[in-house]
Amino acid sequence: MSSRNTFTSAAVWPLITLGLMDFRYLSQATVIDEVHCQKILNALQEFYDHKQDIIACGAHLGTKSKNVLNNWHIPKLELTQSVIPSIHQVGSLLQWSANTTKHAHITLIKDPADSTNNNNVDAQICRFLDCSHAQAAGSLVMDNGSGSDDEGGDIAEVDAQAAVTDHLWGSKCPVTNFFKKAEQVSLNVKAMRPLRTFVVGSTAIHLNFDPSLWCIPVDVVAKKFSLPDLWRALAGYVQREGHSHGTSQSFHKLEEQHHAAPDASLPFSDLMVWFKVQVQQASYYNQSATPPTLTINASPPSTTKKYGHYDAAIFTVDDTKGEQWPVTRLKGHAVAEVHLIMQPLPPRGKTVPWAGCFLTYVQLLDVVTQRRGIIVHSHVWMDMSEVQYTMFKRGADGPFDFNSKNPEMFAEGTVYPEIKMDDVEHMLSGATEGLKDYVVSLMEGMELEESSIRSAHESHPVWDLMWEAAVNQISTAVYLTAYCRYVDWHHHKYNKCKSLHQAVTQANTTASTSGTLLSSTNLTAGSSSDPTTSSSSDEPHMPSTGILTKHTMKKVKVSDNNVPEAKVKKSRPKKGKGRGL
Structure with missing residues (x-):
C-alpha cells in the first residue's frame, strides 16, 4: 500500500464514520421535509464517496474469514439506499417503529378479526373498520354541534388528526405540558414568586410547590450533602451577581470556582432544598409535539442510596453569544453534575434580589483527552505524546524567517493532548484583517461603488476553526496506523504470507505560496512494529522509536528500524530494517 493511500484513509476515516452516524441520526427525525431529505442524502453520499479508501487500506475484513474484502456486498448497507424513497412514499420512518406497528396490528387486525366468523376475514375486517370510522365521524359531528360551520369543521378535522397522532405516537401515561403551564402561571398575579414553573430558552423547568427540605441552615445542608465549600460558594455568588439580577432566568458563568474569603458573611442563614427538578426540552423537529418530561435528581446520601443520587445535565453557561443547538453544537454549554437545588430564604419582611432565584451547586465534568498508547497483546503499537502547531508570518517585502521568535511574526500552539491555540488564532485573526x-x-x-467599499470595510471576517475535529482526525490516524501495524505483524506470525500493509517512507513537502503565513506541525510519537521486542504490559513502557515529522520547506525522511521484514522463516517476527510511517 502506498503512503498516499495510508494518509488518505486516515484522513477520511472520520468522514466515513461521521457520515454514517449523521445518516442514522437524521433518518430518525419525526418530521422530515425536502431540506431534511437532502441532508440525509449528503450524509450517505459522504460514506459512498470514500468507502473505497477503506478497501484500499485493507481495513474491510470478513466477519468469519477475517480476510480482506474488496466489495461492500452487505444487505443492511444496501438498504440505506432505499431510505429516502421510502420516506417520500410513507413519511417519517420513525412512525413505523415496532411498538407503533404492533399496536396498529392489534387495533386494526386482531381486534376486528375477533368479531368475524373466520370466513372472508379480510372483507369482514374492512366492513368493521368502515363502521368504526363512520361511528367515530358521527360522534365527532354530534360533539361539535350541527357541523355546518366550515371553520368549525376544519378545527374538528385537525383535532381528530391530532388525536390519532397522540394515540399512535404519544406516551400511554399522561404528560404535562410545562410550557403551557408556565404561560398560565406567569399570567397569574397571585402565584407565588419566584415561579415554580418557568421557561428558559427552549427548556421548561418545573419544581414542586413544596420543597423537600424547609428552612434548613446552610451549615446543615453543607454537611448533609458533603459540600464543605458551600458557604464560600454562596458568598461568592452573592458578591458577584446576587445584587444585579433578580429573576430565575439570569445566567451565572460556570468557568471556574469563585469562592469568597473564608470569613465572608452571608445575608441569609437558611435554605429551601429540592431533591429533584423536572425539565422539558422543546422538540427540534416538531414544535407542536408535547416533549417527554425528564427528571434531574440531586438527593443526598441516605439508607437506600449510600452515595446519594446526582444526575448530570447540559447547562447553558454563556448566553451572551446566543449559542443555539444544534447549529453551534455544545459551544456555550457545559456538562455538569447537579449536587444541590436550593433557594436562599431572606430575612422576614425583606425583599432582596438574590431571593428571587433558584440556585444549583454543580460539578463541571470537563472532557479531556486520555494520554495513553494503543496496546494490543501487551504491546504498544503506536504512542503519540504531543502535536505542536507552528505558524510564521512573512514581512511585506521579505522571505519567511524560520529562526524568528518575534511574537508578531511567529506563533505556536499545541493541538494534542491539550488544545492551546490562542496565539495561533490571534495571528490568523490579524492576517485576516490584513x-x-x-x-x-x-x-x-x-474605483468601485462607495457602498461596496464601505460594506467590505465594515465586514468582520472570522476563521471558523474546529480544533476538536483536527484532534479527532489525528487520533483516528494514530489508531489506523496502529491497526495497520498490528495486521502487518499478525499476517507475518500466523499466516506466513506477505504483508498487505507495507510501511513506506513518507516525504512531506510544503510548497511555498504567495500568502503571508506558513504553518508546520510537529508530531512526536513512539511506535513499534514487533511485539516480541517490547516488554510486558506490567512493566513501564519506553518508546522504542521516536518519530519527529516536520512540514518544512524541504523533504524530511522518517525512518523506523523496528518494522519486520516481509519474508519470515519462523513464526516469530524478525527484527530488521524497514521503512516507517
Missing part, C-alpha cells in the same frame, strides 16, 4: 484591508485598497484603486 487581507481585508488589502482587498479594500484594491477596491478603492478600481
Whole structure:
C-alpha cells in the first residue's frame, strides 16, 4: 500500500464514520421535509464517496474469514439506499417503529378479526373498520354541534388528526405540558414568586410547590450533602451577581470556582432544598409535539442510596453569544453534575434580589483527552505524546524567517493532548484583517461603488476553526496506523504470507505560496512494529522509536528500524530494517 493511500484513509476515516452516524441520526427525525431529505442524502453520499479508501487500506475484513474484502456486498448497507424513497412514499420512518406497528396490528387486525366468523376475514375486517370510522365521524359531528360551520369543521378535522397522532405516537401515561403551564402561571398575579414553573430558552423547568427540605441552615445542608465549600460558594455568588439580577432566568458563568474569603458573611442563614427538578426540552423537529418530561435528581446520601443520587445535565453557561443547538453544537454549554437545588430564604419582611432565584451547586465534568498508547497483546503499537502547531508570518517585502521568535511574526500552539491555540488564532485573526484591508485598497484603486467599499470595510471576517475535529482526525490516524501495524505483524506470525500493509517512507513537502503565513506541525510519537521486542504490559513502557515529522520547506525522511521484514522463516517476527510511517 502506498503512503498516499495510508494518509488518505486516515484522513477520511472520520468522514466515513461521521457520515454514517449523521445518516442514522437524521433518518430518525419525526418530521422530515425536502431540506431534511437532502441532508440525509449528503450524509450517505459522504460514506459512498470514500468507502473505497477503506478497501484500499485493507481495513474491510470478513466477519468469519477475517480476510480482506474488496466489495461492500452487505444487505443492511444496501438498504440505506432505499431510505429516502421510502420516506417520500410513507413519511417519517420513525412512525413505523415496532411498538407503533404492533399496536396498529392489534387495533386494526386482531381486534376486528375477533368479531368475524373466520370466513372472508379480510372483507369482514374492512366492513368493521368502515363502521368504526363512520361511528367515530358521527360522534365527532354530534360533539361539535350541527357541523355546518366550515371553520368549525376544519378545527374538528385537525383535532381528530391530532388525536390519532397522540394515540399512535404519544406516551400511554399522561404528560404535562410545562410550557403551557408556565404561560398560565406567569399570567397569574397571585402565584407565588419566584415561579415554580418557568421557561428558559427552549427548556421548561418545573419544581414542586413544596420543597423537600424547609428552612434548613446552610451549615446543615453543607454537611448533609458533603459540600464543605458551600458557604464560600454562596458568598461568592452573592458578591458577584446576587445584587444585579433578580429573576430565575439570569445566567451565572460556570468557568471556574469563585469562592469568597473564608470569613465572608452571608445575608441569609437558611435554605429551601429540592431533591429533584423536572425539565422539558422543546422538540427540534416538531414544535407542536408535547416533549417527554425528564427528571434531574440531586438527593443526598441516605439508607437506600449510600452515595446519594446526582444526575448530570447540559447547562447553558454563556448566553451572551446566543449559542443555539444544534447549529453551534455544545459551544456555550457545559456538562455538569447537579449536587444541590436550593433557594436562599431572606430575612422576614425583606425583599432582596438574590431571593428571587433558584440556585444549583454543580460539578463541571470537563472532557479531556486520555494520554495513553494503543496496546494490543501487551504491546504498544503506536504512542503519540504531543502535536505542536507552528505558524510564521512573512514581512511585506521579505522571505519567511524560520529562526524568528518575534511574537508578531511567529506563533505556536499545541493541538494534542491539550488544545492551546490562542496565539495561533490571534495571528490568523490579524492576517485576516490584513487581507481585508488589502482587498479594500484594491477596491478603492478600481474605483468601485462607495457602498461596496464601505460594506467590505465594515465586514468582520472570522476563521471558523474546529480544533476538536483536527484532534479527532489525528487520533483516528494514530489508531489506523496502529491497526495497520498490528495486521502487518499478525499476517507475518500466523499466516506466513506477505504483508498487505507495507510501511513506506513518507516525504512531506510544503510548497511555498504567495500568502503571508506558513504553518508546520510537529508530531512526536513512539511506535513499534514487533511485539516480541517490547516488554510486558506490567512493566513501564519506553518508546522504542521516536518519530519527529516536520512540514518544512524541504523533504524530511522518517525512518523506523523496528518494522519486520516481509519474508519470515519462523513464526516469530524478525527484527530488521524497514521503512516507517
